Amino acid sequence: MLPGPTNVPPRVMRAMLKPLIGHRGPEFKELFTKLLGKTKKIFETKGDMFILTSSGTGATEAALQNITEDGDKIIVNVNGFFSERLGEAIKAYGGRPVVLSSEWGKAPLVEDFNRIVKANPDAKALAVVYNETSTGVTVRALEQLGELCADYDMLLMVDAISIQGGDKLPVDDWNVDICVTASQKCLMTPPGLAFISVSDKAWTKIKSKKVNRSYYLDLQMYNKYIEDGYTPFTPAVTLLYALSEACDMILEEGLPARYERHRVCAEAVYNGMEAMGLGLYAEKESRSHTVAAVNSPLGMDEGKVRELIRTKYGIDLGGSLGKAKGKMFRVGIMGNVGSSDIMTTVGAIGSATSELGFKAKIDEGLEAARETLSRLPGRVN
């Protein structure tokens, strides 16, 4: 139950064992072309899609590198470890981050975004971390930010690493120009692949850029090869096999059903924790459907809580990062999760915190989670 890498279904793992193929041959072309189609369906975009052999951070940098000229302003919401990292990456590529800070555990409001965009109409892009994995916070205003950016000559770049495939994000409908995600989160594929969608509006910025600062992360280079069905550099073929199977599973379930499953599972965790007497790190209206951040009770060291849960109950939970270090732990609700995972996890958290001295109301917690999960359809419940 980590917030990535997430559990990979056996069907997806097994797919990796197909014999390797050359990445310049017809079989690869067929696989890759189909994969672009499948991932576009999941992103709900008719724009261009790129699949890179890298982690999500690599793809985020590819996105930044391809739009940023030295000195370019990029607005970025910072409210956790990963959005801080995004701000740093903007600097590494010569950009100037204009930071919209909010407290960790909170998301900026639409009016905050409006204000900063209006004050910086010359910014090249608004970069939004849609789901701040370190704090369990989702920027619910994303659709409105798309409308905002559509009114300006400003790109909307979205870091959707820990959320795409687990919560709503129709790239074209929401005017997202560049959307980035990675394989090991809601796409329930082993880590090693990352994805970037690019709109026509984004292409005009990419093409007009004077200096190209990378080769491996150059989207124009990828574009040239993609026209023929290939990648410019050797791709992680076994992971593409896995991805293909995972996409099939995602599309078989259907995006709305999938998002609803994640929402209900997340709510079951939140309700379970609260009923048990545990506090939640994120403000109610911004709580993520793919990762839940739970406060460690009684100033208890979260490392100890997680270690006990890992060794005694066999469940891996996420630790805390940056300035939340030691204060909370995180439950990933990504991809291949259902009732039994949630119930087991809620129970283990109750038992472990009790064992460490917190009087968790375990029965109430389990009952609240169970009650919430009963809303899932029978097939996954």
Add this chain to the structure above:
Amino acid sequence: MLPGPTNVPPRVMRAMLKPLIGHRGPEFKELFTKLLGKTKKIFETKGDMFILTSSGTGATEAALQNITEDGDKIIVNVNGFFSERLGEAIKAYGGRPVVLSSEWGKAPLVEDFNRIVKANPDAKALAVVYNETSTGVTVRALEQLGELCADYDMLLMVDAISIQGGDKLPVDDWNVDICVTASQKCLMTPPGLAFISVSDKAWTKIKSKKVNRSYYLDLQMYNKYIEDGYTPFTPAVTLLYALSEACDMILEEGLPARYERHRVCAEAVYNGMEAMGLGLYAEKESRSHTVAAVNSPLGMDEGKVRELIRTKYGIDLGGSLGKAKGKMFRVGIMGNVGSSDIMTTVGAIGSATSELGFKAKIDEGLEAARETLSRLPGRVN
């Protein structure tokens, strides 16, 4: 029999199916720390080792990015598609390539390297493509180039992508400061991982660099995390499982035995082709032990030759790239290869070229290959 990705032994493929682990937990730390030790043994280095989730090109760029300041001179030998690409990558990172050209199919001589290094003592590095995969040429002077660079304040950076693990390259003994390779070649692991070794001399250059132009490819960032046994970004864990198994196989065979096996197998291909009446693309003294470039006979379209071999004999061969396009095809001799692979391939090339109108002396070719392969020890013969 592609020049990458190469055949992955079933034992290595199966290793990928272990359950996924979190990349911030103790099991990962143990796996990763052991892997650094194993890969250092293969590189024959006591220096630092980095394992990136990227293709070889990504690692090459990481090497360049971390040493190159805007305007820095880097000498590079260009004699094929991949060394041309390296020259381009140097430019992308703000460097100025000083090109030592030689004809495709040939390697520059030591005196050529001496001359260009002496004429450019201010160059930051000499970047050498040790094995030009596109033409089947190995720079046999590498050890001497290490001595040359040791006399200057100049780094020796080696692109060993298609050769490390298949031919001799003792990084420390040969004074190689930065050595780059990838998983899918002689390391017989699926594609998606790349490797960089870094000497102390290289670290002084990396640390004194003023501007850092990447985040995902920042070796100082990797170094910080490696001290604790981790990677800064999500690594491709299933590929690390495979790599671990492959390293065990490599170290069980032993490096000298492994290099000898590659050498004999390559020689069997060369002897087989020549006895059959087919020409070889690379000059005799520079012929690679990991990839053989064979001229297409009678101006025959190489695409047709490969297509026939692929469909009728089930063997994938490498095509020709860049200005050799259409004129030759390539046989990969990397990693998991032995007598039966070589014999089948030699036979298929003979039959296919015959079917397309070339009077290949098939019997002579097979006999020459067989005779050469008899030098292999019984275990792999």
